[in-house]
Amino acid sequence: MISSMTGFGISEFSDNEKSVCVEVRTINNRFLNTKIKGPDFLKAHEQEIEKQIKKKITRGSISLIVAYKAANNEQTCNINLDNLKTYYKMLEHAKAEIGLNGDIPLQSLLNFPGVMEYADACKEKDNQEPAMDLIYDLMAKALDSLVEMRLRAGKDIKAEIENRGN
DSSP states (O other), rough: OOHHHEEEOOOOOOOSSSEEEEEEEEOOOSSSSEEESSSGEEEEGGGHHHHHHHHOOOOOOEEEEEEEEEEEESSSSSEEEHHHHHHHHHHHHHHHHTOOOOOOOOOHTTTTTEEEOOHHHHHHHHHHHHHHHHHHHHHHHHHHHHHHHHHHHHHHHHHHHHHHHH
């Protein structure tokens, strides 16, 4: 079956205590490349998250974003300006050393570790496991939605190829 490499899936949950949104995007890539963004407590679970992704997707550049917000938490992330400045200075120095010109895009700097600090609604260890159970469930639903979208797009691609062949 033909499957598109590009897709999107999302799954959300909200109650009186928290709201969680898991979003998965894929684009074409020869290999499997996974980027995970979300609250700091996810770092301890990255291997398991990647394992769950690999069960459903074998190729592509995958971006998984988890937004976790406690009901009383107004801000979900902050920019650590000290880390941002440090990375910027390091890159400016490297550019000068190798003779490169041009600007360093802010978006590139935001991807460095420790620049984006996500509000950790689950700082208490006791709260992490229920949160992870919910996140894994939402991730599975978002991945299923993404796979369905890629298959639908694959059918459209196949139909287009067949129509052009006639």
